Amino acid sequence: MSNTITERFFIFIQRIFFVKIGNKLRPGSLKNLVDLLFVMSEKLGHHFDIISSNYVGIYADVVREEIKLAKISSEDQILVIGAGSIPSTSIILAKETDAKIKSIDKDDEAAIKASKFIKKIGLENKIDIKSGNGLNYPVKDFNVIFILYGVKQKPELLQYLSKNINKNTRVVYRETNDIQSKTNNKKIDLSKLFKIENIVTTKSFGSMNSYLLLKKTKN
Secondary structure, three states, rough: OOHHHHHHHHHHHHHHHHHHHHOOOOOOHHHHHHHHHHHHHHHHHHOOOHHHHHHOOOOHHHHHHHHHHHHHOOOOOEEEOOOOOOOOHHHHHHHHOOEEEEEEEEOOHHHHHHHHHHHHHOOOEEEEHHHOOOOOOOOOOEEEEEEOOOOOHHHHHHHHHHHHHOOOEEEEEEEOOOOOOHHHHHHHHHHHHEEEEEEEEEEEOOOOOEEEEEEEEOO
């Protein structure tokens, strides 16, 4: 009974903060509050399975749409930048696509916790967690790269990837809805760095855009 109450409470909090409030505020204005809720959920999730399972679940709709967006299959080599201590996106990708996934986080403690969590749920053969900074991480071996919402220094990361990915690599970039297709922090125009192949919008976190970005080729 207590687990049912906890689950209902977590779903209620998700709906209030990520959907009801998120859809009424301008893009990016809820970021600090949402980031705090993410951190709290991840910390509690390591102690309570009911919280971790629901925390992973709130990403399901977003990741499934991104899988369709990038046409991901079991043959892909995926890099997820910004694992967090509960690597929800990587978990859903592994379960939905059966692809091999490497997930990195520049926070050593977060990477260690994420690795322990992956072993706890039995996905260590599909997901490899490493400590690493996306700004200098080798990307040539990957044909799909995810840049998650909570990643810092996004403008610099986008610049790095635009110069270093292979010509056939698909980049999935997740950001709060911005009709100008620019990042919220430094207003970098994605279209100057990449070819924007497609965009999908989901409502799990207010209004979230996932961009499918391809390397620009010289004419």
